[in-house]
Amino acid sequence: MNDTFGNMINRIRGLPGYPALQTRVKHILCDTVLSVLGPAFEVVGRYVPEFRKEIEPWEEGRRFSIGVLPNGPAVTLEKTGGRIRYLGKGMRSPHISMAFKNYDSALLVLMSIMGSHQAFAENRILVYGDLAKTMEINRVVNIVNAYLLPGFVLKTVLKRPPKMGIKNYISKGKVYAGLLPAVVRHMI
Amino acid sequence: MIPHYYQHFCPVKILSGHNAVSNIPFELDILGCKRAMIVTDKGVVGAGLINIVREAFSDSDREIGYIFDETPPDSSNRLVNKLAKLFEKQKCDCFVAVGGGSALDTAKGANIVISEGTDDILKLQGNEIIKADLFPMIAVPTTAGTGSEATKVAVIYNEEKNTKMAFVSDRLYPRVAVLDSRMTMTVPPRLTAATGMDALTHAVEAYTCLQKNPIDDIFARAAIELVRKYLVRATENGRDEEARLGMANASLFAGIAFSNSMVGMVHALAHACGGVCHVPHGLANAILLPHGLEYNIASVPQYIAELSGMLGGSIEYMEVRDQAMVTVSLVKNLLSRLNRISGIPMRLRDAGVSEDKLPAIARGAVNDGALAFNPAEVSYEEALEVLKQAF
Numbered sequence: 143m144n145d146t147f148g149n150m151i152n153r154i155r156g157l158p159g160y161p162a163l164q165t166r167v168k169h170i171l172c173d174t175v176l177s178v179l180g181p182a183f184e185v186v187g188r189y190v191p192e193f194r195k196e197i198e199p200w201e202e203g204r205r206f207s208i209g210v211l212p213n214g215p216a217v218t219l220e221k222t223g224g225r226i227r228y229l230g231k232g233m234r235s236p237h238i239s240m241a242f243k244n245y246d247s248a249l250l251v252l253m254s255i256m257g258s259h260q261a262f263a264e265n266r267i268l269v270y271g272d273l274a275k276t277m278e279i280n281r282v283v284n285i286v287n288a289y290l291l292p293g294f295v296l297k298t299v300l301k302r303p304p305k306m307g308i309k310n311y312i313s314k315g316k317v318y319a320g321l322l323p324a325v326v327r328h329m330i
Numbered sequence: 331m332i333p334h335y336y337q338h339f340c341p342v343k344i345l346s347g348h349n350a351v352s353n354i355p356f357e358l359d360i361l362g363c364k365r366a367m368i369v370t371d372k373g374v375v376g377a378g379l380i381n382i383v384r385e386a387f388s389d390s391d392r393e394i395g396y397i398f399d400e401t402p403p404d405s406s407n408r409l410v411n412k413l414a415k416l417f418e419k420q421k422c423d424c425f426v427a428v429g430g431g432s433a434l435d436t437a438k439g440a441n442i443v444i445s446e447g448t449d450d451i452l453k454l455q456g457n458e459i460i461k462a463d464l465f466p467m468i469a470v471p472t473t474a475g476t477g478s479e480a481t482k483v484a485v486i487y488n489e490e491k492n493t494k495m496a497f498v499s500d501r502l503y504p505r506v507a508v509l510d511s512r513m514t515m516t517v518p519p520r521l522t523a524a525t526g527m528d529a530l531t532h533a534v535e536a537y538t539c540l541q542k543n544p545i546d547d548i549f550a551r552a553a554i555e556l557v558r559k560y561l562v563r564a565t566e567n568g569r570d571e572e573a574r575l576g577m578a579n580a581s582l583f584a585g586i587a588f589s590n591s592m593v594g595m596v597h598a599l600a601h602a603c604g605g606v607c608h609v610p611h612g613l614a615n616a617i618l619l620p621h622g623l624e625y626n627i628a629s630v631p632q633y634i635a636e637l638s639g640m641l642g643g644s645i646e647y648m649e650v651r652d653q654a655m656v657t658v659s660l661v662k663n664l665l666s667r668l669n670r671i672s673g674i675p676m677r678l679r680d681a682g683v684s685e686d687k688l689p690a691i692a693r694g695a696v697n698d699g700a701l702a703f704n705p706a707e708v709s710y711e712e713a714l715e716v717l718k719q720a721f
């Protein structure tokens with residue numbers, strides 16, 4: 143039974159056009175998650191004090207991108223007016239960019255199967271720009287993850303999931319409520 | 331435990347022996363190089379070590395294009411840019427870096443600037459972003475600690491921001507590492523102790539941090555065992571050739587290990603100590619290592635416990651955490667013994683750090699790239715607490 147199933151899968155994988163289709167699906171998945179992640183920075187920044195405290199010392203105009211190599215999807219964000227703003231898709235002249243080496247590495251992190259710290263440890267992410275500032279950005283990404291993802295996932299994604307009190311859960315609720323309108327607003 | 335993914339790369343040819351420097355011109359011939367830029371510092375020149383290199387060249391048809399001896403204890407972006415211009419002006423075609431970590435990193439930094447055709451190394455910060463082929467480099471360490479002769483890392487001091495920047499690329503590996511006991515013979519006991527502890531820190535962090543892997547574990551274990559066997563001997567008697575060569579190998583093995591496995595919080599704190607208070611890197615690592623290990627016990631007790639046997643502790647039936655605490659004690663004992671022999675400081679306050687600087691050091695440490703590979707999360711408050719314990 144297993145052999146039959148395995149043979150069938152192998153036959154499908156051998157069909158002409160299958161690799162291209164698979165790449166397209168991976169692209170769509172990465173693009174979708176990044177399209178949610180970008181606006182999530184704005185929403186988390188609105189409701190979460192530790193996020194605002196973390197970006198307070200950043201210089202105005204700091205621009206960073208997260209994307210997939212070689213020509214995969216990417217999003218760019220910038221600190222302006224004391225907040226993080228989502229500038230849209232693509233690498234838009236960032237000062238710092240964090241780029242996954244390939245779709246498979248990107249999917250591991252973007253689908254919350256692996257934390258960014260583990261991805262760094264496994265050489266899955268390339269950094270262009272100031273490494274110290276990358277560490278600051280990574281802390282902010284961790285805060286966004288903490289308010290975006292359910293608790294049981296955080297154990298995988300973060301080295302140490304934050305302790306959440308009632309106030310944090312209220313903020314998390316507000317983030318969930320504000321996320322969809324933010325994503326839609328950026329899509330149109 | 332086999333990690334579900336790891337990478338290992340080390341393309342460095344290693345020459346180790348009591349007269350290994352004599353082979354440098356032959357190696358240059360193999361590399362197709364004719365005119366070498368020697369990068370070193372005044373201390374190395376003053377100790378007569380450059381004469382050993384000169385003698386090796388005089389026996390061959392390779393030539394020394396220029397001897398740059400202005401490397402300071404902390405290589406800087408300004409200096410690297412200056413050296414790059416000098417390299418081109420002197421029409422050299424390779425680097426021979428003779429010195430401690432700073433000289434080696436200065437040569438690596440200048441090599442990046444020249445090969446990438448930029449005017450400022452700051453434009454090339456990041457990991458694995460160097461695309462150009464670098465000029466061949468031969469590394470001749472004169473201290474046994476940094477391991478820079480076998481790493482893909484160059485640490486350059488940013489003069490504008492008072493921070494140390496790490497440049498990481500597979501292209502930064504020297505082509506040849508030359509370990510010659512004559513080159514470390516004149517290192518004073520205190521520096522021998524500090525650099526030896528630096529090598530130990532590299533090996534220990536490579537063995538305990540997130541990127542650890544079976545190949546680098548072998549190098550880390552070998553390095554730790556060599557440190558256990560030879561560090562005290564080399565500190566007590568600098569003329570002990572075997573101990574000197576043993577420590578040079580320990581440093582190299584640790585360098586290979588951490589170049590792939592990377593380092594963790596001890597290095598993050600030590601880099602920040604260097605950036606804020608100019609504490610020599612090896613010394614900062616020596617002081618902070620037991621404190622960093624103790625902090626990480628909660629996350630990786632098994633790995634830290636395994637170190638105790640390598641450090642000479644007896645393996646008894648113990649709870650893992652108790653065995654890990656034995657490791658911490660053994661490191662403290664080693665530092666204490668080195669303190670008695672050489673006077674190496676055991677606390678940050680004795681190493682030129684004032685208490686009011688601790689918050690700035692902690693702030694620097696949490697932004698250091700090494701922290702990404704530490705097994706345990708470290709917040710600013712926790713970094714400050716560890717620093718206070720080490721103070």
